[in-house]
Amino acid sequence: MKYVDDITKLFTRFGANAQSYQEIQPNYKDFKDDPVTPVLAEPESSEALSPPTSTLPVFLLDEAQPSLLLGAPKSPPLTEPPASSATGDRQRLSDLLRELNQVRRDGLPETTRKRTKAKVIAIVSANGGVGKSTVAAGLAKTLRRPGGRTIAIDLDPQNALSSHLGITRQVPGLIQLKEQGADWDAHRLPGFRDSECLPFGTGEMNDRRLLRQLMLEDSDWLNQHLASMNLSENDTVILDTPSGATVYSQQALDAADLVLVMTVADAASYLALDTMTQWLETTRRRAQRHRYVLNQRDDSRSFSRDMGVLFVRRLGADLIGTIRLDHQFNESLAYGRDLFQYAPESIGCQDILSLSGAVRALLFADATSQQGTP
Numbered sequence: 168m169k170y171v172d173d174i175t176k177l178f179t180r181f182g183a184n185a186q187s188y189q190e191i192q193p194n195y196k197d198f199k200d201d202p203v204t205p206v207l208a209e210p211e212s213s214e215a216l217s218p219p220t221s222t223l224p225v226f227l228l229d230e231a232q233p234s235l236l237l238g239a240p241k242s243p244p245l246t247e248p249p250a251s252s253a254t255g256d257r258q259r260l261s262d263l264l265r266e267l268n269q270v271r272r273d274g275l276p277e278t279t280r281k282r283t284k285a286k287v288i289a290i291v292s293a294n295g296g297v298g299k300s301t302v303a304a305g306l307a308k309t310l311r312r313p314g315g316r317t318i319a320i321d322l323d324p325q326n327a328l329s330s331h332l333g334i335t336r337q338v339p340g341l342i343q344l345k346e347q348g349a350d351w352d353a354h355r356l357p358g359f360r361d362s363e364c365l366p367f368g369t370g371e372m373n374d375r376r377l378l379r380q381l382m383l384e385d386s387d388w389l390n391q392h393l394a395s396m397n398l399s400e401n402d403t404v405i406l407d408t409p410s411g412a413t414v415y416s417q418q419a420l421d422a423a424d425l426v427l428v429m430t431v432a433d434a435a436s437y438l439a440l441d442t443m444t445q446w447l448e449t450t451r452r453r454a455q456r457h458r459y460v461l462n463q464r465d466d467s468r469s470f471s472r473d474m475g476v477l478f479v480r481r482l483g484a485d486l487i488g489t490i491r492l493d494h495q496f497n498e499s500l501a502y503g504r505d506l507f508q509y510a511p512e513s514i515g516c517q518d519i520l521s522l523s524g525a526v527r528a529l530l531f532a533d534a535t536s537q538q539g540t541p
């Protein structure tokens with residue numbers, strides 16, 4: 168089938184006219200956020216989380232205190248002395264339990280969470296194989312700030328990120344270092360171009376399950392580990408994740424200052440944009456930014472170029488980078504070589520550098536201006 172037919176079909180599907188490249192206006196106003204955004208439970212068979220409609224908290228507090236929680240009149244603030252000791256105690260206990268329930272459901276309030284000083288970037292996608300690990304490694308190699316370090320952390324059980332950074336040894340990773348108190352600093356490995364990497368690691372199925380369970384039970388698991396690392400405001404952490412809404416990507420989203428959504432120039436990725444946007448909106452934490460990166464645009468094919476145009480029109484300024492198709496990414500991965508060393512002029516390197524510049528402007532311009540503010 169000719170590409171012209173492809174395009175016509177695609178535009179028809181979007182309800183548009185191929186002749187005029189009609190702009191598609193996304194309409195999210197009907198989307199309703201979940202009242203509670205708990206750590207979502209994963210079905211055992213796959214790594215995917217329940218869709219955003221699932222609001223079951225992982226911790227169902229002993230709702231078995233209805234006599235305390237229900238029917239009680241609006242309680243006075245905790246600081247007020249109780250009217251009578253019995254009623255007052257009851258109300259105070261009721262308040263405390265309610266507060267505890269809230270914290271268990273929603274996690275600690277933003278202000279009381281311990282956070283790393285480093286800038287954290289999470290790389291996520293709806294679809295698999297769209298270049299998350301390639302871009303995570305590319306940024307880890309190019310984003311280092313003066314006096315700082317760049318640490319790429321693999322939250323994907325495929326454990327592939329370290330290979331993108333030239334690390335081939337089997338070493339302990341998150342699977343082995345899952346308990347709070349484990350020394351993540353001591354296990355960072357040197358990768359290409361002064362990058363550092365903490366792999367996911369390999370282990371028995373049961374080890375993997377235990378790690379996942381820890382994440383499910385503690386929405387702040389990653390934040391706490393990052394906070395315990397010896398990182399400064401000049402350091403950058405890059406989190407690689409598996410595709411889709413998994414407990415791993417949820418942890419990454421909860422830790423990130425900037426979320427980069429990877430997508431490729433094809434119809435499936437275009438159609439997944441709405442789902443992705445909804446998922447991100449339900450998990451957005453304060454001051455977090457979401458930006459998009461279009462990968463594998465093939466300029467030798469007009470369909471791919473046309474899809475590129477659609478993505479630009481749809482995402483506007485939120486699209487902060489386009490990486491063109493460059494088979495040298497694949498070859499360098501296969502031979503364990505650093506593309507920046509053996510083909511620095513390649514379009515892949517150029518595009519990664521330009522993405523890196525855009526990320527730097529977004530994240531570090533803020534840091535610089537904040538440093539100047541009292």
Ligand SMILES: Nc1ncnc2c1ncn2[C@@H]1O[C@H](COP(=O)(O)OP(=O)(O)OP(=O)(O)O)[C@@H](O)[C@H]1O
Binds near residue numbers: 296491496
């Ligand atoms: N711009 C590109 N041009 C050509 N090949 C690319 C490009 N980006 C990535 N690739 C190749 O595509 C394949 C998938 O990339 P990558 O592993 O980074 O995707 P991913 O999103 O991390 O996949 P997964 O969802 O399985 O984790 C790799 O072989 C990689 O070398």
Ligand SMILES: [Mg+2]
Binds near residue numbers: 299327
């Ligand atoms: Mg990957």
